[in-house]
């Protein structure tokens with residue numbers, strides 16, 4: 001919890017802004033780095049979750065790799081000190097220019113998601129006189145029991161190569177002269193709240209697919225199990241650091257093909273979500289017919305998750321806490337954007353609020369600032385860092 005002094009300092013800043021707790025990030029990344037050593041699982045941070053420079057510097061500084069999904073993310077990861085041999089690049093629609101960036105920089109792995117993409121990577125590598133390291137992203141057809149917009153491992157999703165194409169895939173890999181097949185890549189979904197159930201299923205399916213490739217004569221040197229560990233949006237202070245140990249232990253206990261291979265994961269949300277908040281000012285408290293509205297100066301353009309996924313983010317009134325406000329009331333907390341989905345939360349019981357109060361919208365470090373946009377020509381929120 002922030003001190004009353006800190007809150008009064010924050011009250012002087014232009015709102016809305018993202019506020020990052022760098023000590024919590026540091027503690028989280030240290031824990032991940034420690035467990036990575038202990039379990040022998042290599043970790044690549046999913047840059048898409050948050051690509052702010054100071055955050056990348058902290059993560060790269062602990063020796064983690066990067067998981068990128070665009071040419072610009074690859075370049076950004078390199079700029080912030082992630083070594084090329086720890087950078088993976090996935091995505092269903094890589095352009096020729098992006099493939100040239102990846103091949104030209106000799107990154108650890110281009111995770112190809114279709115047969116035509118493998119042919120293009122082979123041709124581009126040939127034209128550059130290089131060999132490209134290629135893993136194949138597999139669609140494992142597993143239900144991660146998560147939101148339909150963030151589940152990725154089902155047959156009907158656009159990601160990866162499905163089992164019915166394994167024959168032609170192996171034939172193609174055997175034929176490509178300029179690629180070095182170095183493994184298989186999986187990712188079943190995001191915000192997974194049943195890690196033991198979902199990741200053990202992923203491991204079993206991975207074992208089956210590794211066996212299929214090896215019986216086809218392809219050594220699977222690297223297994224990348226993707227990201228997806230969920231976080232506690234309801235009560236972030238109860239679980240500021242997600243349960244990485246359960247995830248890593250589940251992999252270690254269930255992945256039979258672990259031995260003799262390199263195993264990788266790609267967490268995004270679980271590393272950065274809890275260290276970030278979106279801080280916004282109450283512009284107006286308005287008494288509606290059946291409810292009271294608290295109208296903030298941050299909108300869905302600053303943090304799109306509630307509008308896009310119906311996502312829950314805990315809301316705190318920092319100023320009311322600092323003045324020791326005792327009364328509470330139920331509010332619909334809403335943003336200023338001209339869309340009825342621009343709502344932070346309905347019927348939230350909060351301390352009695354007034355114009356000028358600072359609210360903190362918690363667990364916004366992942367897919368918050370990274371997905372911000374300028375809808376309604378609104379300014380982008382700045383970032384501040386504590387610690």
Ligand code: LLP
Pocket residue numbers: 046049067090150152187189190191226227228229266267268269270305309366367
């Ligand atoms: N690897 C791949 C191939 C991915 O597609 C993703 C996320 C990750 C790793 C990282 O997953 P994480 O550990 O963060 O769950 N904007 C959405 C989340 C989209 C996730 C997309 N893929 C949200 O705000 O919930």
